[in-house]
Amino acid sequence: MDIKRDASRKATQKSFAQIQQWMQSQLINPQFRNDYEDFVKSTSKLSAKQHLQIYQRSYIARLRDCMIAQFPALSHALGKELFLEFADLYLHQYPSKSYTLGDLGQHFGTFLEETRPDKDAEVKESWPDFMIELANFEFLVNIIFDEKADENHQKTTLETKEEDLKLVPVFHLYKHQFPVSLYYKEVVNDRNPTLPFEAESYCVLLRRKYRLGLFELNRVQYYFLTKLKETQSIYKTKQFFITQHNFDANELESHWKQWKVKWLEEGFFTSTSRLM
Amino acid sequence: MKQTVQQLPDLGLGLGLRGEHFNHILEHTPKVDWFEIISENFMDSGGRPRYVLDQIAEKYPIVMHGVSMSIGSTDDLNFEYLKRLKNLAKAINPKWISDHLCWTGVLSLNSHDLLPVVLNEESLKLITTKIKQVQDYLERPLILENPSTYLTFQQSTIPEWQFLKYMVEETNCGLLLDVNNVYVSSFNNEFDPIEYIEGLPHKSIVQMHLAGHQHNGDHIIDTHDSPVVDPVWELFSLAWERTGGTSTLLEWDGNIPDFNVCHAELLKAKNYMNGFEKQFVTPRVTVSETEIVSNPVDFMVTNVAKDFVE
Incomplete structure (x- = not known):
């Protein structure tokens, strides 16, 4: 009884801001924790963790889809599997700070430069250069598509x-x-x-x-x-x-x-x- | 505010405006009562999306529906976002502006998901304060939609329908009742969808949303990628009766079919406007074995490649 009461008190003590920060960290940087029940209610069908996992799966899947839409040529060049590995790391390192998905891939070229496998080698391989050029070009294509201009030619x-x-x-x-x-x-x-x-x-x-x-x-x-x-x-x-x-x-x-x-x-x- | 929720018109049956249908709409001017746009797809556009929207807005009533206001976030409002939203509204003169009772991120980050709000007195106070700020800034009532949710917080003490009711009482905002979201959330969080709809302040419901979803057995995902299912039509019928009929819109965001398929799905709504008690609906539930993304947003990323000329 005491343990239950303690758990209940612990749960209700969380502030609005604490709850949101906890949930966001679970999406952007999911790590094993044992405090799901402190925040999320279980139902007869799913545990607290399973409820949260629906959001966790959707977060990364949704943004992966957007990255592929913004970088179709790079995705082709790297192969989808490798592209998604890079995309996942990128989204972890550069989580979106913009209200628009149009900015999602804004730092992808920079990220590829920072993480190129031969970063510290004296003699560089050329293929990462191509990937970085392609990433930067694809992002620019997206920007130019929506550029403001008078087109009354x-x-x-x-x-x-x-x-x-x-x-x-x-x-x-x-x-x-x-x-x-x-x-x-x-x-x-x-x-x-x-x-x-x-x-x-x-x-x-x-x-x-x-x-x-x-x-x-x-x-x-x-x-x-x-x-x-x-x-x-x-x-x-x-x-x-x-x-x-x-x-x-x-x-x-x-x-x-x-x-x-x-x-x-x-x-x-x-x-x-x-x-x- | 110059306008009240009760003064907003009943626009009839509308469709979500999607890039896949631009050419069809421009070429055929189909008989749709109105269109709802995703505000973020157009507010920063100086390209084709905005060019097309300007033409469509000359022929049809438009409603602006946003996904990034994050009214339920503990972060401050983003006034740069609101400024752009207001600028778009000035340009296209929408009948109203809506968003969701949700948050998209905190600490200046954005998950680009419509995340569930903890429903208690603390959040109600903060959210109603922010709604008033938005309404003052936009100089019009804000219309807020019940989101599809996949969890309930331990700290939630107020049922969602009651939270929406308090929100309306405190701010005079309007409601966008997404009937599919009620169904999805009620299944996932084990509440009674009928009690939910019955409890809402019906006079403040400005608009309804209809959409398809994916049933995964132990949970439902709001996918907007298929026809509306019978139990949702049944709830729509109830909501139609209780509201006395209001602007209704079909959303279709994944596996988007031809315009005429979407339009035909929308028009099915007419079959469910004759009163809840008079409807006979045999629930048809199809359970899917694979899960796809909730609240899909990839349709919001312009497929630039499709728009190239060689």
Whole structure:
């Protein structure tokens, strides 16, 4: 009787805050304890521990599902089992502090960097670099998908004056140590790619009419578009390459004509003036 | 507050707005009375979700339903969150804003689950204080939903229906009665779902939720991934009679079928609006052998890959 009364008193003495901190620690850092009965009532069907375990199982399963949704290519690259091992450790080390699930994978690239197996080795392996690049890229794709921008674009054609051509507002250029964007596209198009070899790559991730587009670039195109994004002037960009990098004006113009056709088609541009 | 709960309209039969149905709704403008959005899916969106919502909000009444207010947390309210919520409300003019009687985390962490609140005088005092703060800030009544729960705390001294009643009396907030959650929680925590519904302050019930669940034999998981089961329809029938009919919405968040399948499931509600006593329902319970996630949230993470153009 005394023991029961003690247990009952112990249970009722827990404050609201203590109860919540106890339950949260049981979700984020579950450890064997013998105080379940102090907090949770048993029922005729389940013990106190079994009731709590429903939340414990759901916590990790739910966030694992979200991590896979945010990092489909990385999940493919690592294999689901290994990906989930990393995800579990990540969620333990970086539990969510945000009200939005959109931020869930925010630190995943950092976590992979911190936990890479060759972290202390003098000679690094290259595959962790690919995984980290891919993780960082995938998180950015999620951010850019929802980026705030005015997308009331004017149609552009070959007839649009060059001085009126501007890059669309959501336009991000990336340079990678591995062919990250190609690999990403292969995964999201269900083409089951194998892990790539190290090879510098360039891409642009843009949004047009709220749809994302991901396009491969070569090195010159990448730097040309980087300058164009900075100046928003095709004339100034061409002049920069001719005067600062000694490009032959005719050769650059010839390249530009080809790029322009392709990039107009791919939706790189909007126009500052309405077509007549 | 400018508006009271009693002034909120009966919107009819609505559906939870899900990304899978965006194109269908934009192309066909289906005859649905209203849509409920998950506030967090749109409040930070400057992309396609928000673009689509703006178009839908021009044609249909919208209700904002949140999962992150964490009104039952011992942490302070997150006013940055509330600011974004209010901004979205200003932009799309929802009929009301709802969330859950739950907490999602403490010590600034977020479990992204709708966790059960200990139901006693201490929590009632803190929660009613926070509801008043939210209502003052949003300048409108807050509508709170009974969550699906899988445990009862030893320290709980007030039945959930009574807690909700006290909450309403103290704050004039409204209630979103999730009939499926009543069924799920009553099975898991061994209380009488009929007593629960009978005891609620019916005039303050602004909205009802319907959804499917998964029965695992010794417990039920609120999965929102299947049709509504007969015992839940039966409870809906009772709640419909007691409330005199109110805005009703079907949630379908996992294994989301075509729009027309969801809509047809919603319209079944019409068969259960003729009075509790007049209904004859043969309970149909299917027990599942595998357990899946409660309160699924992966539908809230945009599948960006689907939205790519090559």
